[in-house]
Amino acid sequence: MSDTRRTKVLIIGSGPAGYTAGVYASRAMLEPILVQGIEPGGQLTTTTEVENWPGDTEVQGPDLMVRMEAHAKAMGTEIIGDIITSLDLDTRPYKAHGDSGTVYEADAIILATGARAKWLGLPSEEKFKGFGVSACATCDGFFYRNQEIVVVGGGNTAVEEALFLTNFASKVTLIHRRDELRAEKILQDRLFKNPKIEMLWDHGLEEVTGTENPLGVEGVRVRNVKTGEVTEIPAKGVFIAIGHAPANELVKDKLETHMGGYVVTKPDSTETSIPGVFAAGDLTDHKYRQAVTSAGMGCMAALEAERWLAEQDLDEGKDETEPLGYGAPVEPAAE
Numbered sequence: 001m002s003d004t005r006r007t008k009v010l011i012i013g014s015g016p017a018g019y020t021a022g023v024y025a026s027r028a029m030l031e032p033i034l035v036q037g038i039e040p041g042g043q044l045t046t047t048t049e050v051e052n053w054p055g056d057t058e059v060q061g062p063d064l065m066v067r068m069e070a071h072a073k074a075m076g077t078e079i080i081g082d083i084i085t086s087l088d089l090d091t092r093p094y095k096a097h098g099d100s101g102t103v104y105e106a107d108a109i110i111l112a113t114g115a116r117a118k119w120l121g122l123p124s125e126e127k128f129k130g131f132g133v134s135a136c137a138t139c140d141g142f143f144y145r146n147q148e149i150v151v152v153g154g155g156n157t158a159v160e161e162a163l164f165l166t167n168f169a170s171k172v173t174l175i176h177r178r179d180e181l182r183a184e185k186i187l188q189d190r191l192f193k194n195p196k197i198e199m200l201w202d203h204g205l206e207e208v209t210g211t212e213n214p215l216g217v218e219g220v221r222v223r224n225v226k227t228g229e230v231t232e233i234p235a236k237g238v239f240i241a242i243g244h245a246p247a248n249e250l251v252k253d254k255l256e257t258h259m260g261g262y263v264v265t266k267p268d269s270t271e272t273s274i275p276g277v278f279a280a281g282d283l284t285d286h287k288y289r290q291a292v293t294s295a296g297m298g299c300m301a302a303l304e305a306e307r308w309l310a311e312q313d314l315d316e317g318k319d320e321t322e323p324l325g326y327g328a329p330v331e332p333a334a335e
């Protein structure tokens with residue numbers, strides 16, 4: 001059944017950016033609605049230990065996100081389990097169409113749809129997705145107890161996934177296309193000390209190989225990028241960890257994007273090219289992509305939405321003879 005919900009501020013996304021925006025918008029008495037999307041809690045729900053969230057020396061990603069949700073709710077954010085399928089930003093109030101059939105009408109929108117795992121784009125990767133090929137070690141690692149696994153990538157995610165997978169696997173081979181990792185040094189130290197992990201430098205994944213019936217992975221074919229030599233590595237699980245791309249589907253034709261699809265915001269701001277539409281977190285951030293920076297941008301977006309809405313109220317109720325803006329005009333000082 002279709003239903004219409006009206007709100008001053010609609011927050012789309014339930015990662016650190018969305019929930020923090022919820023906390024701030026609620027405390028500004030804007031009674032925000034937050035739509036969670038397909039991954040309630042966002043990317044941190046796909047990891048285990050988080051060691052760089054201020055105030056927690058170590059916290060489990062899913063636990064942190066449950067706490068953030070509870071915090072936003074306690075402050076007054078209405079949290080809804082729905083997915084926004086399209087946005088109408090041509091007329092105000094803006095409209096967001098939910099997969100449930102609900103239409104959300106909003107004076108201001110905070111986009112916090114984050115990012116999603118990238119894939120290599122190989123036909124064999126596609127074929128074995130869900131049958132041995134995965135992009136989430138915490139979700140699927142358990143299936144590979146005492147098996148050999150390969151991980152592809154050289155950033156923080158790849159190293160963390162390789163380390164995590166040693167809890168299950170008999171051996172983990174980390175395949176990287178260069179001869180040095182991009183991951184933080186502390187993670188590299190842990191990686192190189194782990195006896196279950198073998199590094200395969202300067203190699204690219206060419207093909208995932210396996211059985212047809214039942215569909216299942218048996219190994220990978222890799223090529224040395226310097227010599228061209230091809231090698232086969234046995235593996236039951238293949239984890240692709242080559243980074244994330246911004247989840248910009250709702251706005252890629254409506255807002256300016258750059259650096260591979262990240263939504264452009266004004267300098268030092270979360271304002272986009274459409275007034276009243278703000279963007280925060282990994283959707284806009286090609287540089288830092290951290291939970292704490294996303295939360296910071298969620299805060300900025302809510303504060304900016306609050307100010308923007310206040311300006312709209314002033315404009316709507318203004319006496320045309322009065323100057324625009326906050327407060328009374330300043331009288332010239334007496335001589």
Ligand code: FAD
Binds near residue numbers: 160
């Ligand atoms: P995300 O967390 O990506 O959340 C996006 C939200 O948008 C999701 O809730 C999704 O459901 C929702 N959404 C998307 N599309 C729609 C739609 N159409 N309608 C409604 N909702 C929608 N960072 C750290 O600081 N420390 C770490 O230790 C760390 N570990 C990580 C480990 C892994 C495996 C990964 C993948 C990332 C890690 N990061 C870490 C990075 C961190 O998770 C991200 O920077 C952060 O989650 C980004 O927050 P966000 O709110 O922008 O978006």
Ligand code: NAP
Binds near residue numbers: 154156157158178181
């Ligand atoms: P990333 O930092 O962008 O690293 C992606 C890695 O994959 C790079 O090493 C890259 O190689 C490689 N790669 C990219 N495309 C490839 C391809 N087509 N074929 C083979 N290899 C390819 O991504 P990430 O590791 O997912 O991290 C994303 C963000 O989340 C980062 O900002 C990261 O700091 C953050 N994060 C933080 C933590 C933490 O704080 N503990 C944990 C996880 C993620 P090159 O190095 O050659 O470019």
